[in-house]
Amino acid sequence: MTKTPDSVVRTFIDEHEPAFLRELSDWLSIPSVSAEPDRADDVRRSADWLVGALRATGFPVAEVWETDGLPAVFAEWPSGDESAPTVLVYGHHDVQPAALEDGWATEPFTPTVVGRRLFARGAADDKGQVFFHTLGVRAHLAATGRTAPAVNLKLLIEGEEESGSPNFAALVRREAERLAADVVIISDTGMWSEDTPTVCTGMRGLADCQIDFFGPDSDIHSGSFGGAVPNPADVAAALAAALHDADRRVAVPGFYDGVVELSEAERALFAELPFDEAQWLRVAKSYGTLGEAGYSTLERVWARPTAEVNGIWGGYTGPGGKTIVPAEAHLKLSFRLVAGQEVEKVREAVRSWVAGQVPDGIRYEIAFPGATRPCLTPLDHPALQAVVRAMGRAFEQKILFTREGGSGPAADLQDVLGAPVLFLGISVPSDGWHSVNEKVELDLLRKGVETSAYLWGELAANGS
DSSP, X not given: OOOOHHHHHHHHHHHHHHHHHHHHHHHHTSOOBTXXXXXXXXXXXXXXXXXXXXXXXXXXXXXXXOOSSSOEEEEEEOOSOTTSOEEEEEEEOOBOOOOGGXXXXXXXXXXXXXXXXXXXXXXXXXXXXXXXXXXXXXXXXXXXXXSSOSSEEEEEEESOGGGTOTTHHHHHHHTHHHHOOSEEEEOXXXXXXXXXOEEEXXXXXXXXXXXXXXXXXXXXXXXXXXXXXXXXXXXXXXXXXXXXXXXXXXXXXXXXXXXXXXXXXXXXXXXHSOOOHHHHHHHHTOSOOOOSTTSOHHHHHHHSOEEEXXXXXXXXXXXXXXXXXXXXXXXXXXXXXXXXXXXXXXXXXXXXXXXXHXXXXXXXXXXXOOOBOOEEOXXXXXXXXXXXXXXXXXXXXXXXXXXXXXXXXXXXXXXXHOOOEEEOOOBOGGGOTTSTTXXXXXXXXXXXXXXXXXXXXXXXXXXX
């Protein structure tokens, strides 16, 4: 019986899975926590470990890239075909903090297999999803008889993603020539569920700010002065209350300028997902939905821009009463952005709106830290369809579509490299990213390996 390329891939994975899991466990044992300064040497050790593993996989170029913070890893494997597309895979090797006393059932940096689950910090986010490409590319070579991938394959594995990627944009700009690619694959995401494989088509961006309001030079007596001078806590509360209109649309003039609206086809695809709103509310630890009128819960989270009050404080907050007009108050706001919105235009719109809300007698300062741009790949993009075909071969079922409500460094790659950003992840919500007992489903990890094995041929043939 003639073996098909897909059967060769699956046989190769069967034979090499035990060694693959041993190697992954070695990497997971390194506590590469970027948020803890005392772990900086471990983050560097993780980068060095990955360089060695990539060289052992066959990458002729694998090296540590220094930043002003913690190191990233770059690898490259040319196809030998000048006409082949170039694909850059992004992930990260740093992890969230974790300790047994946080409530873990096992030591977080002692990888433990229970049934078909691997428990460890980083198992899903993101070492497992980076590492499946190493076995995937080897299975691709075994099935095709090639000595190099069908695409020019590059990897950029960041070391500070869990700390907000403070040096990532500068790194991408500095190394833009070596990172040049036709397609970017983000392997730092997930699927809808174990039974419903999905491809993410975009992420929202983020702009946030803190507004500090100043009234009297010190706290003053509310009986002697209250009602006769402006109160900064009143102003902060009033501004927060004015952030949305009655339909829960953001009330900042110009905020929606340029927003790419959902198509009816996209709304229909979202509606195909087996969404259980009651279960979603339990996960959200909330008791009711609320959002922009005219949109479903998933549409609000994935495809609509939003504004949130992240914090509001000022005045006396201790026990009992203290009848004062406080000297100052503070407000933190964040704005999730969607395709078509420009970060700086949103910032200017917010600045202008705040200026119109603050009464005379109140001084204020508004500060915007770093921001993240949104990214979106059209459903009919050839490279996106190549990812869908590769996943379909691995999962042997229809692949549906999602978006990501959060934000990440994908837009930095899209902006600097000018390449479409695609998402390939096999993690599921129960994997516990950033939580105790993080794990990865080994059967899904295997599907990630298999998808990776098929993807390079699909992109070479149809996805550039």
